[in-house]
Amino acid sequence: MELRDLDNAAAFCELVGAPHLLTYLGLTEEVDPAEARAKLKSRRKFMQGMQANPKYRREALFLIKHFSSLSTVLEDGPAYLRDVRRRTESEHLPVLEMTVRGVLAGGGLGAQQEAYLRHNALSLGVSEETFREVLERIADEMQISLEGDPLSHAPSSQDLYKLLGVDPRATPVEVVDAYGHRIAELQPGDPERERLALAKEVLSNEESRRHYDLTTARTGPPARTRETVRPTQPRLEAPGGVSRLELLGDPVRTLSLRADPAEATIQLRNGGTGSMGGRAEADVPWLIVTPDQLDPSAAEQQILVRLDRGALTDEATAGVVTIETERGERASVVFELQRGPTAGNVIGLLAFMLLIFLFVAGLVLQM
Amino acid sequence: MSDDSQIVLGIDLGTTFSAMALVNNHGKPEIVPNGEGFATTPSVVHFYGSNVCVVGEEAVKMVVIDPENVVRFIKRHMGEEDFTLEFFGHSYTPQEISALILRKLKEDAEELLGRPVVDAVITVPAYFHSAQRGATAEAGTIAGLNVLSIINEPTAAAIAYGLDRIGGQRKLLVLDLGGGTFDVTVMEIRGTKLSTIASDGNAELGGKDWDDRLLNYVAEQFFEKYQLDPRDDAAPYQELYERCLHAKICLSTKERAVVPVNYRGKRLAVKVTRDLFEQITADLVQQCEDTSNIVLEKAGLTWDQLDDVLLVGGSTRMPMIRRMLTNLSGREPAEDVNPEECVALGASLAGVFRHRPDHPALREKRRAMVDRAKELRKPRPKPPVEPRPSPRGAVIGLAYGGHVAQDAVGDGATGGLPDVTIEDATTHPLGIIVLNKSRQERVFELIPEGTKLPHEIKHQFAYAFENMTAVRIEVTEGSGSFRDEVTVIGQVELTGLPPRPRGTRIDVVYSYGVNQILKVQVIDVETGGREGIDIRFQGGMTAEEVALARGRTSRMVVD
Numbered sequence: 001m002e003l004r005d006l007d008n009a010a011a012f013c014e015l016v017g018a019p020h021l022l023t024y025l026g027l028t029e030e031v032d033p034a035e036a037r038a039k040l041k042s043r044r045k046f047m048q049g050m051q052a053n054p055k056y057r058r059e060a061l062f063l064i065k066h067f068s069s070l071s072t073v074l075e076d077g078p079a080y081l082r083d084v085r086r087r088t089e090s091e092h093l094p095v096l097e098m099t100v101r102g103v104l105a106g107g108g109l110g111a112q113q114e115a116y117l118r119h120n121a122l123s124l125g126v127s128e129e130t131f132r133e134v135l136e137r138i139a140d141e142m143q144i145s146l147e148g149d150p151l152s153h154a155p156s157s158q159d160l161y162k163l164l165g166v167d168p169r170a171t172p173v174e175v176v177d178a179y180g181h182r183i184a185e186l187q188p189g190d191p192e193r194e195r196l197a198l199a200k201e202v203l204s205n206e207e208s209r210r211h212y213d214l215t216t217a218r219t220g221p222p223a224r225t226r227e228t229v230r231p232t233q234p235r236l237e238a239p240g241g242v243s244r245l246e247l248l249g250d251p252v253r254t255l256s257l258r259a260d261p262a263e264a265t266i267q268l269r270n271g272g273t274g275s276m277g278g279r280a281e282a283d284v285p286w287l288i289v290t291p292d293q294l295d296p297s298a299a300e301q302q303i304l305v306r307l308d309r310g311a312l313t314d315e316a317t318a319g320v321v322t323i324e325t326e327r328g329e330r331a332s333v334v335f336e337l338q339r340g341p342t343a344g345n346v347i348g349l350l351a352f353m354l355l356i357f358l359f360v361a362g363l364v365l366q367m
Numbered sequence: 368m369s370d371d372s373q374i375v376l377g378i379d380l381g382t383t384f385s386a387m388a389l390v391n392n393h394g395k396p397e398i399v400p401n402g403e404g405f406a407t408t409p410s411v412v413h414f415y416g417s418n419v420c421v422v423g424e425e426a427v428k429m430v431v432i433d434p435e436n437v438v439r440f441i442k443r444h445m446g447e448e449d450f451t452l453e454f455f456g457h458s459y460t461p462q463e464i465s466a467l468i469l470r471k472l473k474e475d476a477e478e479l480l481g482r483p484v485v486d487a488v489i490t491v492p493a494y495f496h497s498a499q500r501g502a503t504a505e506a507g508t509i510a511g512l513n514v515l516s517i518i519n520e521p522t523a524a525a526i527a528y529g530l531d532r533i534g535g536q537r538k539l540l541v542l543d544l545g546g547g548t549f550d551v552t553v554m555e556i557r558g559t560k561l562s563t564i565a566s567d568g569n570a571e572l573g574g575k576d577w578d579d580r581l582l583n584y585v586a587e588q589f590f591e592k593y594q595l596d597p598r599d600d601a602a603p604y605q606e607l608y609e610r611c612l613h614a615k616i617c618l619s620t621k622e623r624a625v626v627p628v629n630y631r632g633k634r635l636a637v638k639v640t641r642d643l644f645e646q647i648t649a650d651l652v653q654q655c656e657d658t659s660n661i662v663l664e665k666a667g668l669t670w671d672q673l674d675d676v677l678l679v680g681g682s683t684r685m686p687m688i689r690r691m692l693t694n695l696s697g698r699e700p701a702e703d704v705n706p707e708e709c710v711a712l713g714a715s716l717a718g719v720f721r722h723r724p725d726h727p728a729l730r731e732k733r734r735a736m737v738d739r740a741k742e743l744r745k746p747r748p749k750p751p752v753e754p755r756p757s758p759r760g761a762v763i764g765l766a767y768g769g770h771v772a773q774d775a776v777g778d779g780a781t782g783g784l785p786d787v788t789i790e791d792a793t794t795h796p797l798g799i800i801v802l803n804k805s806r807q808e809r810v811f812e813l814i815p816e817g818t819k820l821p822h823e824i825k826h827q828f829a830y831a832f833e834n835m836t837a838v839r840i841e842v843t844e845g846s847g848s849f850r851d852e853v854t855v856i857g858q859v860e861l862t863g864l865p866p867r868p869r870g871t872r873i874d875v876v877y878s879y880g881v882n883q884i885l886k887v888q889v890i891d892v893e894t895g896g897r898e899g900i901d902i903r904f905q906g907g908m909t910a911e912e913v914a915l916a917r918g919r920t921s922r923m924v925v926d
Binding site: 044045046048049050051052053054055056064065066 | 434435436437439440449450451452453575579582583586596598599601602604605608
C-alpha cells in the first residue's frame with residue numbers, strides 16, 4: 001500500500017468519525033483481510049443507494065471514489081493499524097514532548113515525576129513504548145540521568161527564570177527577548193549557551209512552562225501567559241506564594257432521596273502558599289452549592305452540596321460539582337442519586353414490619 | 368416528413384428529467400414523446416441484470432425496492448475523475464450511464480418516426496467546464512449518436528423564445544433552475560443574431576437541494592419523536608425522498624402539505640406549510656438572487672434595462688423563485704408555458720441553424736427572399752420593420768410548448784425559419800502557464816470569460832532560459848493566477864528547435880471555434896516552425912475507452 005492509500009484511509013476515518021476502518025466496519029482487529037475487504041465492498045454497494053441521501057452523501061461519495069485505496073489498505077491489517085497508531089500518536093507527540101521538557105527542566109526525573117509524565121502520556125493516547133522513547137530522547141538531550149540524580153551541570157539545578165533573568169510573570173515574547181540579550185553577551189562555545197537555550201525553550205512554550213511551574217514548588221507569583229482557554233478569569237497576583245487545590249474525601253459520593261435533608265459536604269484544602277480564589281459549580285439544576293465562591297485566604301474550607309427536590313427530574317441519575325481555582329486547577333466530585341431505600345431505611349422498614357408481626361402475633365395468641 | 372439526413376434530434380439531458388425535440392418541415396420545433404407517451408423522461412436508470420437495464424419512469428418505481436441498483440442525478444458527476452458505479456460486476460462511468468439514458472431516447476424516437484436517428488445536439492448548463500462538456504459529448508457517442516454540437520441550455524431556451532422577437536433588439540435574462548443545476552445568462556438579440564453577454568451559475572444547485580432540506584426537516588421531526596432516523600436505511604430513505612418531492616410540488620400550489628413517514632413500525636405525519644418550507648430554503652433562494660445580480664453586473668446592465676426575463680426549468684414553478692424574480696426585476700411573471708420543454712425545443716432549432724443550411728424550412732425562406740429581391744428592381748425606401756409588440760417586459764416562460772402543431776413562425780406568407788445566427792461566449796477564461804520576471808509560474812489569461820465566439824488571439828512570448836530546444840505550452844481553463852487554481856486542459860510541445868538565447872520570440876495562437884474546439888498553435892517566429900493541437904474538451908475517457916464503451920453499451924438491452 002502506498003502513502004496515498006493510507007492518507008485516504010485516514011481522511012475517510014476522520015470524515016466518518018471512526019478510529020480506523022475496522023471499527024467503521026464493525027470488525028475486530030484480528031479479522032481476516034478477505035473478510036474485511038468483502039465487508040467494505042458490501043458497504044460500498046449499500047452506499048451506492050445512499051449517494052443522494054443528504055445525511056450520508058459525503059461518506060458515500062468518498063467511499064465510491066476512493067474504494068480501491070481503502071480496499072488496498074485492508075489487505076495488510078497489522079501494517080494499517082500500525083500506521084493508524086502512529087498517526088494518532090504523532091498528533092499528540094508535540095504536546096507530550098513539551099510536557100516532558102517542562103517537567104525535566106524542573107528537577108531531574110524522580111519516580112513521582114515519571115509517574116506524572118506517564119499519566120499524561122497515556123491520557124493523550126500515546127503508547128508506553130513511544131512514551132519511553134520520547135522520555136529517553138529528551139532526557140538525553142537535556143543530559144538528565146534517568147536514574148533520577150540530576151547531574152551536576154544539569155539545568156535543573158538552577159531556577160530557569162533566574163537563569164534568563166526574567167520575571168516569572170514574563171510573557172513568552174519577553175522570554176525570547178531576554179534570551180536574545182543574554183546570548184549576545186556570551187562568547188561562542190560557552191556551555192552556558194546550551195543552558196540558556198533550554199531555558200528559553202521550556203519557558204517560551206505554554207505547555208512546557210505550565211508543567212515546569214507545577215512540578216517546581218516555586219516561590220513567586222504564577223506565570224502570566226496568554227489566556228486562550230478561559231477568557232473570563234482574571235489572574236490574581238497572589239502576594240507571595242502559589243496555591244494548590246486539594247480535595248479531601250471521596251470523589252464519588254451518593255445522595256439518597258430518602259434522606260432529609262439530602263446533602264453532603266466537600267472538604268477542600270489549600271496545600272500551597274498564596275491565596276486560592278475560585279468557584280464551585282454544579283452541572284445539574286437539582287444540586288445547590290453553597291458557598292459558590294471559595295474563600296481565598298482559608299487554608300481549609302467546606303462546600304455544602306444540597307439536593308433540590310423541586311428541580312429534580314425523573315431521568316436524573318447523577319450530577320457533578322466542579323471546583324475551579326483562579327490558577328486553573330480543577331477538582332470534581334460526582335454525586336450519584338439513590339432513589340431506593342437506604343440501609344437505614346431498610347432496617348427501619350424491617351423493624352416496623354417486625355413490630356407489626358409481633359403485634360399481630362400477640363393478638364393471635366390472645367385469641 | 369424530411370429525409371433521413373435532415374433529422375437533428377435536440378436533446379435536453381437534465382439532472383432529473385430529459386427531453387428531445389425535432390424541427391418539422393414547417394420550421395416548427397416539436398417535442399418527441401418517449402415510448403410511454405410522455406414529453407419528459409426521468410433521468411433514472413435501474414440495472415436488473417448484468418446486461419439489462421430500464422430507463423425512465425419504470426426505473427423510478429424500483430428505487431424504493433432496489434435502491435442499490437438505481438442511479439439518479441448522474442449529471443452531477445459528469446466530468447468527474449475516478450467516479451464509477453458498480454452494478455452486477457461491471458463498472459460504469461457517468462458517461463456510460465448517461466449514454467443509457469440517451470439510448471432510450473434515441474430508440475424511442477426511432478420507433479416513433481420509423482427511421483434511424485443519428486445526428487443530435489445535446490445541451491449542457493452554461494456553467495459546465497470543459498471536462499463536463501467533453502463527458503456529455505462522449506456519452507452521446509457511446510449511445511451511438513453523432514453529436515454535432517454541445518449547446519448551452521440558456522442559449523437553447525432563448526432560441527426557442529427569441530424567434531418570436533426576431534427583427535428587433537432585445538436584452539434578456541434567462542434564469543434556469545433545473546433539478547440539479549442553476550444557470551443565469553444574459554443574452555442579446557439583435558436582428559437575427561443571438562449572442563451571450565454574460566453567464567454564471569452553480570453546477571451543484573438545483574431542485575434536489577430543496578428536496579433535501581425538506582427531507583432533513585422531516586427526518587429530524589421523526590427522530591425527535593422516536594429516536595430513529597429514516598435516512599439510515601436505503602429503501603426507507605428513497606421512499607421518504609419520493610414523498611418529500613411530492614410534497615414540494617404540492618406546496619407550489621397549496622399552502623400546506625403532509626409528509627407521511629412509516630419507518631420500522633413507527634408512523635408520523637409531518638405537516639409542512641409553505642412558509643416553513645420557504646424558511647428552511649431561504650438561503651438557497653438568496654444564492655439564486657446573488658448570482659443573478661452578479662451576472663447582470665458582469666453584463667454591465669441593470670434590471671430595468673432588460674426587455675425580458677425567462678424562467679427555465681421545473682423548479683422555477685416554486686412561488687418563492689417567482690417572487691424573488693418579480694421583486695428584482697419589477698415585473699410580474701406570466702403563467703403560460705412549459706419551462707421543462709423549451710430547452711429541448713431550442714436545441715433542435717439550434718441544430719438546424721448550425722448544421723442544416725438545407726433544411727426545407729430554411730430553403731423556402733431563402734427562395735422567397737431571392738424571388739422578392741428580383742421583384743424590387745428600384746430601390747424603394749422600405750418602411751422600418753416594427754418589432755412585433757410584446758407585453759413590455761413580461762417575465763415569460765417559453766414561447767413554444769407541447770407538441771400540438773401551431774401556426775408557422777415568422778412571415779405568415781412564406782412560412783419557414785429565419786436564418787438565425789447564434790453567438791456563444793466563453794464561460795471560463797482560457798490561459799497559458801508562463802514564468803514571470805521572477806521566474807515563478809503564473810497563469811496568463813489569453814481569452815477572458817464572456818468573449819464572443821468564434822475568437823482568435825495571437826500573443827508573443829519569449830524564451831525564459833538560454834539554449835532552449837523545446838517549448839511546452841500548457842493550456843489552462845478557469846480563473847486564477849496559480850497552477851493549482853486552474854485546470855490544465857491540454858499541452859502542445861514544439862521540439863527539435865535549434866538552441867537559442869533567452870528572450871527569443873515565440874507566438875502562441877488560441878483559436879476558439881463555434882463548435883467549442885480550441886485550436887492551439889505554437890509558432891517559432893524565426894524559423895516559422897509550428898506545432899498545434901485541437902483541444903476537443905476531453906471528458907476523461909480516451910477514444911479507445913469510448914469505443915469500447917460504445918460496443919459494450921450497444922449490447923445492453925435498454926427497456
